[in-house]
Amino acid sequence: GNSVTQMEGPVTLSEEAFLTINCTYTATGYPSLFWYVQYPGEGLQLLLKATKADDKGSNKGFEATYRKETTSFHLEKGSVQVSDSAVYFCALSLNTGNQFYFGTGTSLTVIP
Amino acid sequence: EADIYQTPRYLVIGTGKKITLECSQTMGHDKMYWYQQDPGMELHLIHYSYGVNSTEKGDLSSESTVSRIRTEHFPLTLESARPSHTSQYLCASSETRVQGYNEQFFGPGTRLTVL
Numbered sequence A: 001g002n003s004v005t006q007m008e009g010p011v012t013l014s015e016e017a018f019l020t021i022n023c024t025y026t027a028t029g030y031p032s033l034f035w036y037v038q039y040p041g042e043g044l045q046l047l048l049k050a051t052k053a054d055d056k057g058s059n060k061g062f063e064a065t066y067r068k069e070t071t072s073f074h075l076e077k078g079s080v081q082v083s084d085s086a087v088y089f090c091a092l093s094l095n096t097g098n099q100f101y102f103g104t105g106t107s108l109t110v111i112p
Numbered sequence B: 001e002a003d004i005y006q007t008p009r010y011l012v013i014g015t016g017k018k019i020t021l022e023c024s025q026t027m028g029h030d031k032m033y034w035y036q037q038d039p040g041m042e043l044h045l046i047h048y049s050y051g052v053n054s055t056e057k058g059d060l061s062s063e064s065t066v067s068r069i070r071t072e073h074f075p076l077t078l079e080s081a082r083p084s085h086t087s088q089y090l091c092a093s094s095e096t097r098v099q100g101y102n103e104q105f106f107g108p109g110t111r112l113t114v115l
Helices: none
Strands: A003-006 A011-014 A019-021 A023-026 A031-038 A044-050 A056-059 A062-065 A075-077 A086-094 A100-102 A106-111 B004-007 B010-013 B019-025 B031-037 B043-049 B076-078 B087-094 B110-114
Touching: A003 A086, A003 A100, A011 A019, A019 A106, A023 A031, A023 A086, A031 A062, A044 A062, B004 B087, B010 B019, B019 B031, B019 B087, B019 B110
Parallel strands: A011 A106, B010 B110
Antiparallel strands: A003 A023, A019 A075, A031 A044, A031 A086, A044 A056, A056 A062, A062 A075, A086 A100, A086 A106, B004 B019, B019 B076, B031 B043, B031 B087, B087 B110
């Protein structure tokens, strides 16, 4: 089947620390991969995406590389800010399908 | 500006009341979705639609119903609200593409509290 497994939280970091949130997937076809971010009291916003193996998605200092050999799409940021405090969701979509498969979300809190 | 809207943003209501959560999108997307998000953050798909007059139940069983009479509008109705329906409800939409990913766009959510 299709599924996404992401690192459990909550994660607490000091400002300017390095961030990694692990995400691995299982897919029956060739998925596209996404990271979404949810700020308190809001809906999900697309953070970055990658549609094929070895693609790197990047946005707002966040990066993730589509690794087919390890079925992973880990989210990284070199220096987090307090404003990055949010919940992060890894997700996959199959090009022929109608559904997204979301991970369970990882809560990140950045303290000054 | 193309967007997806949900109203109300917050709703507190008594047990047994009928409620409708509104969702509208101006992007012309054919697919629309309703998710229920529990306090543990996990998203559960409860309904989706491929287009006008198409509705399907999602992975999580829900007592709510949906309709899709117009492309841009996908309301969710609870005939008799109960405390167990207390949750955050998120609406999303996406566009069918012949090739490539089908990114989902989300509304801001409705936080429902049933007393």
